[in-house]
Amino acid sequence: MSVGAPPRAGRGRGALLVAVVVALLALMTGWSAAGVGFAPGELLRNLGSLRRIVGDSFPPDWAFWRRLLAPFLETLQIAVVGSVLGGLISLPLAILAARGVAPTPAVAWVHRQAMNLLRTMPDLFWAMLFASAVGFGPFAGALALTVFTVAVVSKLLSESAESIDFALTETVRAGGGGWSSTVRFAVLPQILPQYVSFVLYAFEINVRASTVLGLVGAGGIGMVLNTQRTTFQYQRVTLIVLAIFGVVVLLEQLSEAARRRLV
Amino acid sequence: MSTAETPPAEPAIRFAGATVVYPNGVKALDGLDLSIERGELVVVVGLSGAGKSTLLRSINGLVRLTGGEVFVEGRSVPRNEGAALRALRARVGMIFQDHRLVKRLSVLTNVLLGRVARVPAWRQLLGLWPRRDVDVALQALDRVGLVDRARVRASELSGGQQQRVGIARALAQEPVVILADEPVASLDPMTSHRVMDDLQRINRDLGITTLVNLHFLDLAKQYAQRIVGLRQGALVYDGPATAVGAKDFAEIYGRRMTAEDVLEEVEVRL
Numbered sequence: 001m002s003v004g005a006p007p008r009a010g011r012g013r014g015a016l017l018v019a020v021v022v023a024l025l026a027l028m029t030g031w032s033a034a035g036v037g038f039a040p041g042e043l044l045r046n047l048g049s050l051r052r053i054v055g056d057s058f059p060p061d062w063a064f065w066r067r068l069l070a071p072f073l074e075t076l077q078i079a080v081v082g083s084v085l086g087g088l089i090s091l092p093l094a095i096l097a098a099r100g101v102a103p104t105p106a107v108a109w110v111h112r113q114a115m116n117l118l119r120t121m122p123d124l125f126w127a128m129l130f131a132s133a134v135g136f137g138p139f140a141g142a143l144a145l146t147v148f149t150v151a152v153v154s155k156l157l158s159e160s161a162e163s164i165d166f167a168l169t170e171t172v173r174a175g176g177g178g179w180s181s182t183v184r185f186a187v188l189p190q191i192l193p194q195y196v197s198f199v200l201y202a203f204e205i206n207v208r209a210s211t212v213l214g215l216v217g218a219g220g221i222g223m224v225l226n227t228q229r230t231t232f233q234y235q236r237v238t239l240i241v242l243a244i245f246g247v248v249v250l251l252e253q254l255s256e257a258a259r260r261r262l263v
Numbered sequence: 264m265s266t267a268e269t270p271p272a273e274p275a276i277r278f279a280g281a282t283v284v285y286p287n288g289v290k291a292l293d294g295l296d297l298s299i300e301r302g303e304l305v306v307v308v309g310l311s312g313a314g315k316s317t318l319l320r321s322i323n324g325l326v327r328l329t330g331g332e333v334f335v336e337g338r339s340v341p342r343n344e345g346a347a348l349r350a351l352r353a354r355v356g357m358i359f360q361d362h363r364l365v366k367r368l369s370v371l372t373n374v375l376l377g378r379v380a381r382v383p384a385w386r387q388l389l390g391l392w393p394r395r396d397v398d399v400a401l402q403a404l405d406r407v408g409l410v411d412r413a414r415v416r417a418s419e420l421s422g423g424q425q426q427r428v429g430i431a432r433a434l435a436q437e438p439v440v441i442l443a444d445e446p447v448a449s450l451d452p453m454t455s456h457r458v459m460d461d462l463q464r465i466n467r468d469l470g471i472t473t474l475v476n477l478h479f480l481d482l483a484k485q486y487a488q489r490i491v492g493l494r495q496g497a498l499v500y501d502g503p504a505t506a507v508g509a510k511d512f513a514e515i516y517g518r519r520m521t522a523e524d525v526l527e528e529v530e531v532r533l
Contacts, residue, residue, distance in 0.1 A: 176350065
């Protein structure tokens with residue numbers, strides 16, 4: 001086997017490369033851990049209080065469920081409003097931002113920059129921003145999720161629009177169609193399944209995100225979770241966490257099933 | 264109105280020194296001079312890469328000439344996208360090799376795409392097609408024998424049926440010229456004949472000038488009134504279909520004819 005020698009040399013170099021990468025990763029992790037003040041000892045020393053919290057959390061306070069219904073509904077409402085509004089804004093934005101689909105490259109560039117700006121800011125930032133505009137509450141939460149939905153859906157959808165079969169846009173143009181006709185009959189039919197799928201996906205994320213937004217005062221189940229936690233009602237907290245888990249998993253299953261049928 | 268009409272003496276299509284050089288340096292059309300009279304059915308033959316597709320696409324401005332001019336009924340084809348070019352495209356129907364139907368839309372909607380230049384954008388957006396335009400589309404479907412399939416999804420049709428919907432779409436434009444770019448290249452012989460029959464019948468019944476690109480010479484001889492041969496972007500044959508012989512074939516294809524050049528496995532009589 002005369003071919004044995006060169007690969008062995010190659011393998012040796014490969015192993016060296018792996019070793020270097022692993023060492024670098026270890027170094028970086030150690031450096032970062034020191035930076036965040038990572039102290040396993042501290043965690044161990046406080047294990048007692050953690051154990052106490054866990055003890056206090058069980059059994060869940062099942063009787064509390066009646067007072068969860070209304071806040072849960074509010075959380076879902078926030079997610080629905082954010083997803084629908086965001087979805088509606090995303091569609092034209094994605095089309096105008098897609099290269100090859102937008103009327104001119106300059107139009108595509110401007111809209112892509114707008115999308116980038118939206119994505120740069122975290123949803124909590126938008127929640128704070130809208131809270132200062134319309135006051136803390138579900139409305140501010142819904143607006144924040146609207147922006148978040150636009151950020152996610154418009155980005156994914158404009159990428160779908162850039163990878164359509166452009167033969168169909170040429171066909172519409174060959175028949176004398178203008179830009180709006182090509183969008184209506186060549187672009188939209190090709191991206192519609194993905195569009196619905198992306199909005200459903202955003203809705204899944206929004207249900208979870210609206211819970212988090214509740215923690216900062218946007219209403220819904222998150223707000224209840226926060227009040228119970230700050231008043232040390234850990235058995236109720238357990239129930240809330242379980243309920244959120246159940247609802248999120250259920251909605252994810254539903255939306256996933258719907259999306260599978262679409263694409 | 265009558266002042267805008269062009270004198271009938273102008274040919275349907277006229278190339279004058281038409282040249283297309285692609286950005287990669289390929290010369291697809293090389294100073295072509297050619298006139299197609301109104302109502303003619305002309306088949307363009309040649310090897311792939313001979314410039315057949317470029318010739319057709321320059322007529323509706325999908326490919327821009329880099330030199331010379333092309334006229335449709337006496338009017339020069341505009342060089343830039345805009346209202347003038349859209350108006351010209353509205354009068355020139357095109358049929359593509361790969362059907363180019365929007366698979367998710369109904370057959371009727373696909374045919375209505377031939378009306379996009381005449382229907383306001385808001386009506387298109389909402390799918391509110393005027394009655395008259397729907398009638399034109401249904402008539403076009405009737406001409407290719409598929410009016411009973413109007414409401415089904417385009418994806419449910421067979422390849423040959425999809426190509427005939429493509430013909431109906433071109434017909435719905437009420438065009439003065441129909442361009443068919445290798446319309447049977449992906450169809451079996453029987454379906455190919457069905458499609459060519461439709462094109463021939465439309466040309467005869469409605470007098471629409473028709474230009475068809477074909478690879479198969481036997482099919483060209485069978486359906487064309489006139490055959491135009493292209494080789495490396497230049498005209499190497501132009502004459503009645505009945506007069507094409509083996510020598511002309513060698514001139515167009517640069518080699519002798521083989522079984523690959525005929526659609527059916529019948530003896531080659533040239």
